[in-house]
Amino acid sequence: MNEILSLISPRWFSFKNGGMAQNAGNRRIRFFLFAVIGAAFWLGAFFIFYRVLTYFRGVEEFGDILSRKLLSMVIMTFFSLLVFSGIITSLSKLYLSRDLILIHSLPVERFRIFIARWIESTIDSSWMAVLFSIPVFLSYGVVYQAGPFYYGIAGMTLIPFCLISSLLSVLLVLIVAAVLPAGRIRTLFVFMGLVFVVALILAFRLMRPERLVNPESFASLVLYLQEMEISGSPFLPTTWAFDGLFHALANQHAAALFDLVLSLSAAAALFYIAVWIAGSLYFKGYTKAQTSAEKLLVRKKAPRPHCVRPLTIIPRTTRTLAAKEVRTLLRDQTQWTQLFLIAALIVVYLYNFSVLPMEQAKIRPIYLQNLFSFLNMGLAAFVLVAVVARFVYPAVSCEGDAFWIIRAAPLELRMFLWVKFFVYYLPLLVLAEVLIVSSNILLQVTPFMMVLSIATIFLTTPGIVALGIGFGAAYPDFHSENPSQSVTSFGGLLFMLLAAGFILLVIVLEAGPVYQFFIADIHGRTLSAPQMVRLIISFGLVLVACILSVVLPMRFGQRRLSE
Amino acid sequence: MIEIKNLTKKYGKKLAVDHLNLSIAKGELFGFIGPNGAGKTTTLHIMAGILGATEGSATIGGIDVAEEPKRAKKLIGFIPDRPFVYEKLTGSEFMHFIGDLYGVPEATLPAKAEDLLMRFSLYDWANHLIESYSHGMKQRLIIASALLHDPEVLIVDEPMVGLDPAGIRMVKTIFRKLTDNGKTIFMSTHSLEIAEELCDRIGIIHNGRLIALGTTGDLRTTARLKEGDLEEAFLRLTGKDDS
Numbered sequence: 001m002n003e004i005l006s007l008i009s010p011r012w013f014s015f016k017n018g019g020m021a022q023n024a025g026n027r028r029i030r031f032f033l034f035a036v037i038g039a040a041f042w043l044g045a046f047f048i049f050y051r052v053l054t055y056f057r058g059v060e061e062f063g064d065i066l067s068r069k070l071l072s073m074v075i076m077t078f079f080s081l082l083v084f085s086g087i088i089t090s091l092s093k094l095y096l097s098r099d100l101i102l103i104h105s106l107p108v109e110r111f112r113i114f115i116a117r118w119i120e121s122t123i124d125s126s127w128m129a130v131l132f133s134i135p136v137f138l139s140y141g142v143v144y145q146a147g148p149f150y151y152g153i154a155g156m157t158l159i160p161f162c163l164i165s166s167l168l169s170v171l172l173v174l175i176v177a178a179v180l181p182a183g184r185i186r187t188l189f190v191f192m193g194l195v196f197v198v199a200l201i202l203a204f205r206l207m208r209p210e211r212l213v214n215p216e217s218f219a220s221l222v223l224y225l226q227e228m229e230i231s232g233s234p235f236l237p238t239t240w241a242f243d244g245l246f247h248a249l250a251n252q253h254a255a256a257l258f259d260l261v262l263s264l265s266a267a268a269a270l271f272y273i274a275v276w277i278a279g280s281l282y283f284k285g286y287t288k289a290q291t292s293a294e295k296l297l298v299r300k301k302a303p304r305p306h307c308v309r310p311l312t313i314i315p316r317t318t319r320t321l322a323a324k325e326v327r328t329l330l331r332d333q334t335q336w337t338q339l340f341l342i343a344a345l346i347v348v349y350l351y352n353f354s355v356l357p358m359e360q361a362k363i364r365p366i367y368l369q370n371l372f373s374f375l376n377m378g379l380a381a382f383v384l385v386a387v388v389a390r391f392v393y394p395a396v397s398c399e400g401d402a403f404w405i406i407r408a409a410p411l412e413l414r415m416f417l418w419v420k421f422f423v424y425y426l427p428l429l430v431l432a433e434v435l436i437v438s439s440n441i442l443l444q445v446t447p448f449m450m451v452l453s454i455a456t457i458f459l460t461t462p463g464i465v466a467l468g469i470g471f472g473a474a475y476p477d478f479h480s481e482n483p484s485q486s487v488t489s490f491g492g493l494l495f496m497l498l499a500a501g502f503i504l505l506v507i508v509l510e511a512g513p514v515y516q517f518f519i520a521d522i523h524g525r526t527l528s529a530p531q532m533v534r535l536i537i538s539f540g541l542v543l544v545a546c547i548l549s550v551v552l553p554m555r556f557g558q559r560r561l562s563e
Numbered sequence: 564m565i566e567i568k569n570l571t572k573k574y575g576k577k578l579a580v581d582h583l584n585l586s587i588a589k590g591e592l593f594g595f596i597g598p599n600g601a602g603k604t605t606t607l608h609i610m611a612g613i614l615g616a617t618e619g620s621a622t623i624g625g626i627d628v629a630e631e632p633k634r635a636k637k638l639i640g641f642i643p644d645r646p647f648v649y650e651k652l653t654g655s656e657f658m659h660f661i662g663d664l665y666g667v668p669e670a671t672l673p674a675k676a677e678d679l680l681m682r683f684s685l686y687d688w689a690n691h692l693i694e695s696y697s698h699g700m701k702q703r704l705i706i707a708s709a710l711l712h713d714p715e716v717l718i719v720d721e722p723m724v725g726l727d728p729a730g731i732r733m734v735k736t737i738f739r740k741l742t743d744n745g746k747t748i749f750m751s752t753h754s755l756e757i758a759e760e761l762c763d764r765i766g767i768i769h770n771g772r773l774i775a776l777g778t779t780g781d782l783r784t785t786a787r788l789k790e791g792d793l794e795e796a797f798l799r800l801t802g803k804d805d806s
Binding site: 404563 | 611612613632633636637639641643645647648649650652656659660663664665666
């Protein structure tokens, strides 16, 4: 046991010594910002569940069924996420981490190394799911006026729940890694996982869960009840967790304890099976993971590999930097496969507009359509911020330890950053415009709102991309094993806050004059002179904000990167 | 060819390089040695324009690196101690990438890249992703790419790390050939045998200060040794001599 604790200790020491690091100040601010954002999400989740459950309880006869269905869906979602996260984390911890060479050179039995890495992987993959499951369980407790027994069972249930999901993930990884090199499995799992998540999101959304609160939309009451009362298999850990929680809510102590013990014993059994299998498969898989990734991409002899031949009017240095950027991005499957996820989110986003029940609203549809269209500009910009955070912000950090090449080359950093800017700006502009135009078509907005949306997105996209590049350059992390995580750093948070602030500023500046124009248009009037002046000033300020949001972050990033 | 005047670098309160003065002639192979943390890599990085100095200057071929970094860098080939490169490019693509950045004429670049890949025994791997290269192959690729634009000055940090005996011999021969053709090499190394064998002059840096400069014979004199090799002189001068 001491050896296992020693193997985990570097992690603890790194955490403890974080305060001694040069960027300790940034770390504290980051922690504070994360705490605030986390608390907001946490309270938001609690509030939403509390409201939904209170509403369900008010629905006679079906209320409890709806609550049960909701809980089973939540548990199933948590479990799926835990398993997926467990696969990716355990693969990295057991086979791909840089420190594994050192760890395997230590005079420690391999099964102990396996257990230590599994513990780390379990903590890493489940802490967030645990944290955000608490408001859900808490809201059930509050709405059902449960006693301390429920809270105790809920807390205890989470332990075997996380252990079982993590053990199932690690068992799968152990078996597959013995057959395939771990580097390729990661690509495979990331790809499969994303397809799974995309399918889950699409299936969930296309199922239109909002109908659950509207029994009238079902063909008949019988069909509705049938849909609601499908129970889970008794062999699934999700069923044990679900049953345990509901038995505890109903004060059925013995039944709840039985479900808890069932989960705990399953976790213990799986642990022994995992350690037993690891004894024979772990080192075999680890050895396989160390083999050279030979011939991953062998091309026919191509003496001048120019994929950008038609673009010869662009200066040579710019062209070669852009080609390098595109190649490195596209050849890293863990990067571009995430585009599927974004595509799914966009489909869901657009689908939401297509099913908006405008005709049922009490407000006149024309108001609603234009109000949604206006809000849609902000929403589309926020979607863009999310994409920029994932792909653009880490672009400078992705240079990694090879950044010395850029520093040593006869090249101005300004140009290096502007090339990155344009490589991402052009496709993202197309994405944002497609998003806004298609959602506006679905909303059937007025031509004025269509033009305004297109123009606003056209003006704000460069600013959002520049904020991503600029702050990514100002706060780079060249030594990270996974640069895409750099967005969770202090600089990443600063980028997200500023980008959100920038979008809000543009929306606020446009809202007043647009409202006046819209009302005047409906009443067949023209804008008065003061209203016209206000409109010009507001749009002038939007233009200034958009220009500054490009120039300032790019300069800031260049200055910081040069230091 | 290389002039270093009063070069000083501070990391916070720590003085990494302390008023360093050096002058390296054209065609000279200069060895820069010192214990770990003496300030070797910091000096090399400032010379290559990767790092800014706190004080003083470094000029390459009469061009101040801090004032005109772009012009100065065109004269320099930099070889770092650790071979970090873009893993998702092929060897050939990497050579073309570097050639484009350093402005190697497009007409001659393919032939030059091919020739260097051949000389460094990488031709068969030219179309493989760099992520499949061994440490030594990556090191050879970096050396090959640094020679692509015929630099007047080669700044080299620990060139032999990770190379096999054949690779070491190859690099030694190439370095000698380059200096015979009038190129200047500023090389930091921990290998005293290589410094003794290859370098025209050697500078010893300790705690950021240049404590000795000259040929192996000069260093022996400075260390007040009548005989013995560079290792003994080095240990004596840096105060690590326990005997």
